[in-house]
Amino acid sequence: MDLFGVSMVVPLLSLHIKSLGASPTIAGIIGSLYGFLQLVSSTFVGCWSDVVGRKQSLLACILFSALGYLLLGMSTNVFLFAIARVPVGIFKHTLSISKALLSDLVSERERPLIIGHFNAASSIGFILGPVVGGYLTEREGGFYLTSFICSSIFILNAGLVWMLPWDEENTVSSKHEQTTCNRKMTENILGKVQATSSFLFNKVQFSMALEVH
Template sequence: MTWRKCTDPTWAIYTSGFLDFFGVSMVIPLISNHARDLGASPTMAGFIGSVYGCLQLFSSPVVGRWSDMSGRKYCLLWSLFFSACGYMSLGFSTSLIALFLARIPLGIFKHSQSISKSLLADMLPKDKQSAVHGHFNSVSSIGFILGPVVSGHIVEMAGGFYSVTFLCGAIFMLNGVLVWCCFPDVKSKSHDLVRDESSTSLQKLGSDEFNFNPKQIFQFKSLNWSAFWDLFLARFCLGLSLLLFRSNFSLMLREKFEVSPKGLGYVISYSGIISALCGMLAGHISRLYQNDQRLYKHLAILMTLTMVLFVFISTFWWYVLLLIPLSFASMNLRVVGTSILISKGSKQEIGALIGLSQSVMSIARMVAPLLSGVLLEISPSGPPSVGAGMAALAVLVISVKWQRGKEQSRLKQD
């Protein structure tokens, strides 16, 4: 490895993404089981899981706009610090109320992935977005390969859940040190515009971290909503489809197939391996198609068909096998969806658009755990059944909207 490659800031961002997912993947699979151990029903466990998505719904666009104004690095440091505190506090949750409260700081401040993606978008031209975001997601997914295996072994020891949450918090602190030392201090164009308009205030404050009117963080009227609503709606439907299946996946494996925490860790790591490999191929697949919208539609169809198959199977190894197309579709949908969103927006809107996209996913994260818990009490096939319907709805939306867009373009050319 050359010195130039070592000093390439994209590698620091990739490493940060890896540490982020490594820490998160150690804790997330354990929360539902921990809630059950504290006496929660599947529905109550789903309700506690919904807290995170509910808070992210409101905080994602605000933090995205904040990073547009103050700079990505500054916001990312605060995000990592409060996330570390939130994950450590999970270890002290000896009651359902304490577990509920511990999810609050994470719902407000856990935006490290979206801020890192915004930073990559600031640094790179649009023609490299798919490949770079694919590599970022792929390296991050390696964390999902290692994290569940590590936590699966630790949690079976005495005080295992506390040890896992404390280790996760320490990893986020280490990630903060990496960001502080190695991340470039790149400002978005929106930041530069505000700085030029408020030079007088800047001289008074003596710092460019607070050189804007806070009301600007909440202003989204300038966005061209007609150009993005179809992507946001499709992202919600596909995200809800995936989250309905995965929200109580660990609980389903535990109760339906009697899988141990260690075995669950290996299953999730296996899924992470598939996602990592797919992420590395995202750029090549996008270049092969040469049409991100068509690729997005085909991936959505693949997810729909996979969810339908999950409805009709009841064998553990079939579940494991079908995780391959599910991981392939979900990983590439994230990459291609981000690429399409960035290509439709302007440079100064990147943080806000990605933040709003995260808010759309936050609605899915808010609804999915509770709905999945209710459906799971009705039937083990409930979550994938509704998930298949939501994925099919996404296919319908983008097919109709994009076909109309093509027809309008032809009319204009004529």
């Protein structure tokens, strides 16, 4: 549901910021803000999740992302729009933390199947989201409604994470010996790769949307 909510809003961002009076240059700079914050924060959030636990860090990231999209729905000028992108840029690492948590909870044999199902569900959400978001935007106040729905989806996700009976102290991965240094290095590299990919995807999508609109 994460990517479903996000993909409802992201294709509409450039249209909305232009309606607030931003020039293409300003829109591009603000569009880059999200990717830059993702790139900078990925390592810190990854280390933080190791300290406080996957579940707690995932809950925090989901709730801060919900706040960001709620603020986005309330933005009435370019400044508020830019502010709304900050918490999402810093804390929108829900997918990477979710995958790390799944890897901790399932056995090595089951891991490829579970991660595959997770990726498939995310892809379906990413396909359906723009269709629903585009339909809602055609209604009066559609962008604001879409943003609030996206925020509500994140809050629903937080509730689901909170209710699930996960015991991180007895996860499967903790039973397997693993070199801490290598694991940290791998997680940091993967975090940087994901953040860089997110930055490039965000730039391309924002530029395409500006060109279309």
